[in-house]
Amino acid sequence: MNTPQFTLTRVIPTPRASLLLSFADGAEFEVNLVEVIRSLRALAPLKNERVFMKAHLGEFSDTVVWPGDEALELAADNLRAMGIEQTGGISHEFIVRWMHDNDLNLDSAAAALGMSRRMVAYYRSGAKAVPRTVALACLGWQAVRHGRVDNRLALAA
Structure with missing residues (x-):
């Protein structure tokens, strides 16, 4: 992964x-992993502070790794998404999940949101930050599609 938004420079x-x-794009986050470690059995060794404190950059700067028998690692794109979400932002993972949950491809997602395919691709890849208005449009479209909003109040979905 050679994209600066997913290339780690320091851990x-x-x-x-x-x-x-x-x-590499200058963004910095403090990512709290307490819940992830608690909920994923594979990450149980990280409950040990001595093990957790051995975290370092992966070989290609796209992961954080912990040495040992389990050789644990977390991907930079997932960590960035967590950092964005933990600070109240909306990560690229939101768009990925929305498209998946609604069986949308780039073309149908772009049509649903009234924007270009390229912008949806930027948001989905993390190349551009997802604006709150776009996230709200996704949620509104989904609500209309699933009949949770009176269609008379909604624009064409």
Whole structure:
């Protein structure tokens, strides 16, 4: 992955089970992993602070890895999405999930939102930040499609 928004330049683990991450595009996040570690059995070794504190950049700067018998790693794109969401933003994963949940491809998603295919692709790939208005449009479209909103109040879906 050679995209700057998913290329890590620095990883600093903290005793609070979070990672201080810097990305090649200048973005920085503190990503709290407590819930992820608690909910995923595969990450159970990270409950041990000594193990967690050994986090470092992966070979190609697109993962955070922990050495050991399990050789655990987390992908930079997922960590960035978590960082964005933990700070109240909307990550590219929102668009990915929305498209998947509604069986949409780039063309149908673009038509649903009234925007270009290219913009949807930018949002889905993480190349551009997802504006709150776009996320709200996705949720509104989904609500209309599933009959949760009176169609007389909605624009053509």
